[in-house]
C-alpha cells in the first residue's frame with residue numbers, strides 16, 4: 001500500500017484484521033472457508049482437482065497402485081475423514097471392504113452415507129455388468145452392484161466431473177462461477193484428448209484381449225476391445241489351475257495375444273499363460289497414480305492407450 005493512496009489508519013487496521021481472519025479460516029480467493037474434500041481414490045481426487053482448482057483442499061485415501069477393493073485401513077485415514085466437509089466415493093460397493101468402518105470411526109456426521117457431504121460418483125455414469133435378478137455375493141464376487149471400475153471411460157470422467165461441479169457449487173456457492181469455468185475448461189480439454197485417444201485406438205477395434213480382473217469393461221467398450229476371458233475365475237477370486245488351463249485353451253483357439261494385468265496382481269500366472277500362448281503381458285494402469293508419471297486423469301489414458309497400441313503393433317494384433 002503506497003502513501004499516495006491516502007488510506008486512513010482505521011481502514012488500514014481493518015484490512016489487516018480482515019486479512020488475519022481470512023488466513024485463520026484458510027479462506028480462498030472469494031473469502032469463504034475452503035472446503036476440505038476427501039476422495040477414496042486418486043482418480044476421483046484428480047477429477048475433484050480439475051473442478052475445484054486451488055480454492056478447495058483435496059486428499060485421497062487409496063493409492064493408484066493399490067487394489068481399490070482391498071485397502072489397509074490406517075489411523076491417518078480416520079483423521080482425514082474426521083476433518084472432511086465432503087467425501088467422494090466410487091460407490092457400487094468398490095470400497096465396501098474398508099470404507100464403512102473408517103467413516104463410522106471418523107465420527108463426522110457431515111460425510112455419512114446419505115448426508116450432504118457424501119457424494120457417490122457412480123450415480124450419473126454408465127455402469128456396465130449390472131446384475132440381473134437377485135444379487136448375491138456368490139463365490140466372493142466383489143462386483144455385486146455392476147462394474148465399479150467405470151472411470152476408465154473418459155465419457156464417465158466427464159459425468160463424474162459434472163457431479164463434482166454441482167456438489168462443490170452447492171457447498172461453496174461463493175466459488176460457483178469459478179467451478180463452472182473450470183468444468184468448461186476440463187470438458188474442452190477432455191474432448192480434444194478423446195479425439196487423440198479415439199484415433200490411436202481405432203485400429204484396435206475387435207482386438208481380442210484377456211484381463212486379470214474385470215477392471216476394463218468400460219475401457220474395452222469405449223475402444224472396441226473384445227475381452228474374451230479373465231485370469232481370475234471370478235472377480236476377487238485368485239487363479240485356479242483348472243481355470244487357467246481352460247483360459248489357455250480358449251486363448252489358443254481365438255489367437256489372443258494380449259493379457260492386461262493390474263499392477264497389484266502377482267505376474268506368475270499371467271506370465272505362465274503368456275509363455276504357453278505366445279501372448280504379451282501388459283501391466284496397465286487402472287488409476288491415476290498407478291505409475292509415477294500418471295499425475296492426472298489425462299495422463300492415465302495417455303499411458304494406457306500408448307501401452308496397448310504399442311503392444312498390439314508388436315504382437316501383430318491389429
Ligand SMILES: [Zn+2]
Nearest residue numbers: 142213214235
Ligand atoms: Zn473390481
